[in-house]
Amino acid sequence: MPEPDFDKRGGLVTAIAQDVHGGQILMVAYMNREAWRHTLDTGFATYWSTSRNALWVKGETSGHRQRVHEILVDCDQDAVVLRVEQAGGVACHEGYASCFHRRVEGDTWRVIAPRLEPPSAG
């Protein structure tokens, strides 16, 4: 069974979560082999937290789980796209639909989306 190339970058591959409906990019994180297998086994996005050095079942605390509809793998096998259904419509621990809620506008960054919830543990 093929799997991403975990040897290339110290055991991790890049994982991008994209809303399966609108196509919005929700967040980017990392997966190790354990997170990859947990995602395949459960059908819910699971990452490897590089800050906590621990498996991170997205939304386990906040309820903002990501049901995986489809997984795409890139040509280099060191990045994947998870096409997900985002529970609660909030992926970002800061309470936004997407972690990418700021736009570069000239010399400033402007928040371009509403905060839907108070910040949480993600």
Add this chain to the structure above:
Amino acid sequence: MPEPDFDKRGGLVTAIAQDVHGGQILMVAYMNREAWRHTLDTGFATYWSTSRNALWVKGETSGHRQRVHEILVDCDQDAVVLRVEQAGGVACHEGYASCFHRRVEGDTWRVIAPRLEPPSAG
């Protein structure tokens, strides 16, 4: 002028290129400060090649340049989304529209998009 947090991961941030029209995720790469500034200055996606250790103006060789319409920054400031117009409609050096042209289907990966061109230097 704000900029991504290049100190967090050894001088690099993750850069995701997304088709500004259809929303398809085209590729993921890295940017250092030089690539970031080059992108802002020129309006064309520029990455840092971690394999060649060199600035990588996407499409400089192949012609498959990416005109940047919008840049989004994530909550942690260590990842950006470039919303781009992909010249030639081919982002992947293997000749596909997107580097993410394989889908996980059970125990196999299946190519789900047509190859539009022969493989190139990217």
